[in-house]
Amino acid sequence: MRPGMSLLKRFLLMLALWLVLTQAEPGAWFMGLLAAALAAGLSMRILPPAPSAVSARRAVRLAGHFLSGSLRGGIDVARRAFDPRMPLRPGWIRHGLDLPPGPGRKLLGDLLTLMPGSMAAGDDGRSLLVHCLDTRQPVGSDIRALERLLRQTLGHEGEARRE
Structure with a gap:
């Protein structure tokens, strides 16, 4: 998987998790975007995307x-x-x-x-x-x-x- 696509998927996953945890409270969205971006970036450094043979x-x-x-x-x-x-x-x-x-x-x-x-x-x-x-x-x-x-x-x- 391309790194950009992997980063996007991780960001969306982290953002979805944030929204669930905050019950999608509008006042928490800005912090959620920031937290999701940081978490996705950190996850890319800790666990870089690997090629997948799964079809x-x-x-x-x-x-x-x-x-x-x-x-x-x-x-x-x-x-x-x-x-x-x-x-x-x-x-x-x-x-x-x-x-x-x-x-x-x-x-x-x-x-x-x-x-x-x-x-x-x-x-x-x-x-x-x-x-x-x-x-x-x-x-x-x-x-x-x-x-x-x-x-x-x-x-x-x-x-x-x-x-």
Whole structure:
């Protein structure tokens, strides 16, 4: 990201924070502009902008995949809850990870945990331990699809690593 654009975004973020804290009191705007400018400038010195490999277009695609998966999972969980036969076969699966170590793996586990019907319980460095409501379902392929989209979104396409 260009430094000027990064400075502008930080300034606007600081100004928005100031307005929230002062309840947008008109008498505080001048000090808010000054404080936001100083805070944005200082933040640029402390944490300079770094190039980002995150693709906004792919992030939107990932969000759509997450939302549709959450909706499908919610409907599936509700159907199972109201079915008198309780068609459950809960269990644990291990999913071999292709994401390189780091925040991407944590985000994958968090996304899986937020989706109804699954919960990431740990990462041993090579695989992710996931609890699911029905081990007969294609949980592994669903996780692979989510991981692939996340890898593309974070710019790790050519970095598939199984440790």
